[in-house]
Amino acid sequence: MRTIRLWDLPTRCFHWLLVLAVVGSVATVKLGAGWMAWHERFGLAVVGLLVFRLVWGFVGSTYARFAQFVRGPRALMGYLSGQWQGVGHNPLGALSVLAMVALFGFQAASGLFANDDIAFNGPLYPLVSSGWSDTLSSWHRLTEWGLYAVVGLHVAAVLFYTHVRKDNLIRPMINGRKQVRDGSGTDARGGGWFAFLVALGVAIAAVWVASGGLVPPPPPPPQNLGW
Numbered sequence: 001m002r003t004i005r006l007w008d009l010p011t012r013c014f015h016w017l018l019v020l021a022v023v024g025s026v027a028t029v030k031l032g033a034g035w036m037a038w039h040e041r042f043g044l045a046v047v048g049l050l051v052f053r054l055v056w057g058f059v060g061s062t063y064a065r066f067a068q069f070v071r072g073p074r075a076l077m078g079y080l081s082g083q084w085q086g087v088g089h090n091p092l093g094a095l096s097v098l099a100m101v102a103l104f105g106f107q108a109a110s111g112l113f114a115n116d117d118i119a120f121n122g123p124l125y126p127l128v129s130s131g132w133s134d135t136l137s138s139w140h141r142l143t144e145w146g147l148y149a150v151v152g153l154h155v156a157a158v159l160f161y162t163h164v165r166k167d168n169l170i171r172p173m174i175n176g177r178k179q180v181r182d183g184s185g186t187d188a189r190g191g192g193w194f195a196f197l198v199a200l201g202v203a204i205a206a207v208w209v210a211s212g213g214l215v216p217p218p219p220p221p222p223q224n225l226g227w
Helices: 009-031 033-059 073-080 091-111 130-163 193-210
Strands: 002-005 177-180
Touching (some): 009 130, 033 091, 033 193, 073 091
């Protein structure tokens, strides 16, 4: 056995910051209308983190790249039959990652146009009709239960691999390192500072757009000149 560098620091930060942002989003929406401003902030954080991860999936280090772990049906069947040998996300875990990114992305995007029927409107609410906003608000609430299911399955899978199959998936996501058998993996490469700054810049731009940066300001109210 030997130790390799598996998960780079940006990937690990993304993972745990997304956990905090999602927990914050759920907690603030349950606390009521007085916390909706914070719910929006956590939602924008999710947008930024997901955009960062999508870019990092192309410019990041070896095991963070989609090309490394997103495979076709043949790889999935090989894994289910016990023929897969590798490190990082296995073909089944890759499906879990894609499902969570898609669901969290839809949840965050729909929230940008949503309303709570009281006083809160998402930052991009002015770009859609009230009917579409109500529809997206409904989808936003319904998708929440799908997210609970996917996150629950993800946590259960991590615990199963860690405690039953004795393959600790939590420690590498903390310290970035993993013990592997000789010949089954090499140190992660790539994903340097320039790649990080590119991904961060795109994420910041996405948050600015999502927060309404391109939405024209409302017209000023008519002035009552009086006589």
